[in-house]
Amino acid sequence: MAAPSSSQTLPNGLRDVQRFITDHNSDGKAIFSKDIPAKASWQEISPAANFFLAYTTKGFPVDLNAPKAGEVPADVQKYEIDLKSPPDGLSLSNGTVLRFVDFAPDKEAYMHRTESIDYGVVLEGSLELLLDSGETRIMNRGDVCVQRATMHAWKNVTENSGWARMMFVLVSSEKVVVGGQELGENLPGRIGGGEPTKDW
Template sequence: MAAPTSSQTLPNGLRDVQRLITDHNSEGKAIFSKDIPSTSSWQEISPAFSFFLGYTTKGFPVDLNASKAGELPADVQKYEIDLKSPPGGLSLGNGTVLRFVDFAPDKEAYMHRTESIDYGVVLEGSLELLLDSGETRIMNRGDVCVQRATMHAWKNVTENGGWARMIFVLISSEKVVVGGQELGEDLPGKIGDKDATN
């Protein structure tokens, strides 16, 4: 019999996220891990948006094994550390990040660039993607953007003043070089800063 799914509603009106992690039992059968609770832990970055760090990994290929019996697998250990002390940036060097972001109505996040290739999918609402060239596009539920280490910002343009949610998978990349100039990470300060919006 399946366990009930999370149906809790957050203060912003969006449904909470249930994150399930799988593992293996001693017979090699797939099971749901009990090492990290499936409940989310949201970090308010500012009144404009909040994050839930869904998962992180370090190194390629990812090590899914425990170094000895009774220990957590290497990837779960890394994620547990990042949950207790979230990384200061958006992406991780030589790693991956799975992040949910909730955007407040009519708010625009800061212009930024990560040293990663990001897959961003709109889960709820509508968002405007703004590029530093001045180009913009509207993204609706189910739309995806492949963000290739470019300067960009997000603005919640959901009708009737609703919150919007995106899920991002960030995979570390080499620095982008344009016209002989390296374009590395460009953030307006630590992600935990309360002034991280325009």
């Protein structure tokens, strides 16, 4: 029998997120993990954005096994550490990040680049994707961007000044080299420190 939904509406008017993690019982049957609550833990980055670090992994392939029988699986243990002390930055070296971002109305983030390939899906509202070349695209609910370690920014252009939400999956990548120039991570307003530019 399905458990009742406990999702609520956040102060920004968007529905809260539940994140369900699966596991295995001693018979090898799939079950829902009880190690981490389903309720989202939102972090206010600035008045312009809220983050929910929904999952992280380290290493490839990911180790899903428990160190010993009855212990918390290795990947869940590592995620618990990241939940308590969020990584400084957006992507993880030799890892993956699943993150939800709520964008405040009419706000634009700083230009930035991560050493990762990112899959960004619009869940609510409309956002403008701006590239450092000057090219732009409007993304609406259900649209996806494959962000390949390029300099970019996001602007919430939702009608009626509503909040927007995206879900991102970031997978670490090699540094991009173009014309002999190495294009590494560029985060002017780091999550864990530094002075943000524009609204972030």
